[in-house]
Amino acid sequence: MKAFITSLPGCELDQVNSEILFHLHRLYVDDGVEMAYVDTDPQQTHEMTVVFLHGNPTSSYLWRNIIPHVQPHARCIAPDLIGMGASSKPPSFDGRFHSHARYLETFLSQINNNRIGGIDLALHDWGSALGLDWARRHEEEIAGLVLMEFMHPWPTWEDFAASRPARELFQLFRTPEGEGRKLLIEENAFIESVLPGGVIRPLTEAEMHHYRAPFLQPKHREPLYRFPNELPIAGQPEDVDAAVAAYHEWLLNSELRNLFFWASPGALIRQEDAAFYETKLQRCRSVFVGEGSHYLQEDHPDLIGREIGSWLTSNVAIST
Template sequence: MPSIRVLDSTIYYEDHGAGGTPVVFLHGNPSSSHTWRKVLPRIPGRRLLAPDLIGMGRSGKPEIAYTFDDHSRYLDAWFDALGLDEVILVGHDWGGALAFDWAARHPGRVRGVAFFEAIVRGMSWSQLGEAPRKRGELIRSEQGEELVLGGNFLVDTAYTGGVLTPVSEEEKAAYLAPYPTPESRRPLLRWARSIPLDGEPADVAARVDAYGEWLAGSETVPKLLLTFEASPTLMITPELAEWCGANIAALETVHVGAAGHHATEDRPAEIASEVGKWIEGL
């Protein structure tokens, strides 16, 4: 699959199929386009694109801070380099946030947004359950930095505890391969520390607020929310799904079944089916 030059680095991306409005799949943390490997082959008749975010997967690893804005800039350059002027977006985790952000800043170029387990609004520490709160506090501590940079803590926990069925060692190796050194794991740490809680980090909170206004006001852009059950790692709870229904314009919500946060590992066929049906109905 190809890589393309963007800004001072390169973006690797999967490119499958042809026909119709292109569909762009954006992954989250600590993931890569590898997360879509069981989804893309199940959606026929479309051009399906899945980039690795800058510093992640097989994309380049420039010496940058890996802020939300950095990821946004490189992603903008990738869209422009490929001439993607009319797209459907599918986002998971931070990929959902980047999809919302891109759509809000390029409203004339997006035809629909599907998302699951994504950051739809800022939250407070008090809204987190005990386990997520302790994990968040750990990640933002000095000990958390040592855990993330000194080993495979984020990938190991994502694909054991963040799924209902732990992935095989072979499949996990593909997620681990891009991050062999402490320096290579810095993008993962930055993402893990960027979840906006009580307005911090302020730069991310501002971006979430901005795309929140777009989500609420974009009545002409269809949106699809996939929800799951049966895992304490889920980000979009029934309460948050209800909030989405009341605050996101033109939203359809489909409950998919049991899965962990990294739902493409637990429910790839069902995710592909629901996204595929929704795309055909646009």
């Protein structure tokens, strides 16, 4: 299955080995603020819709090799969060979780057009936090959840990261000023180090070029700094921790169907976490993808895509 590409400024189409091009659409989510998104079926000819939500420091491009597997079964929508990908980068945007949530609320309300039970959410990283927060408040509009490397509460730093180097790096990222900010804003460390470090295979130069494209200028890297500072670790920040705790409790008690991907050793979802969620998530189909860290979409896209397609069609058969 070949990749699709989206037209980002600074990325030449012939630099990516692809024959499938998905054009970006744009939707106003505030005065002068546009959210860019892939939409494989704007005419809504499919009964099912899957919305793919990315996290830090990625974009809809993360789903490029998964969507072609899902497209025959459902309308596939993959937005770029504000400040990321090809979406607007408002100078006044603070990049906080609740600010992203407000923009996503507007986007999903327009895309879904208030269809009851209308969409499945495929969620990763900060896209999972934003998507699960929205799902908790709009359960009647959700058909099911696809989860991988998703955000959950971390009572302590030891719960967040198994390795001391990882803990120390993210603690450094959370310093108000100084070295952490220098690493993320000036040196672009999340793109240059954290992203490739979260993929088992080497990313190609073309792929790195595409991921770098939205953040070529340091002034556009504020979301890459803000997101690590929003992680709900040891109760901080309080407002994000409260939101994540609320949707986590809801998720464990929800009767929505779930498709849960996990890897070894994993990052946000380690093997002991996977064992917990396999047991505690209701109506859960669990899929072990094999070796993987955080960006499972880069290491196992075909498996993930095929499993989503199979899960969608099996659920349709059951419901009918």
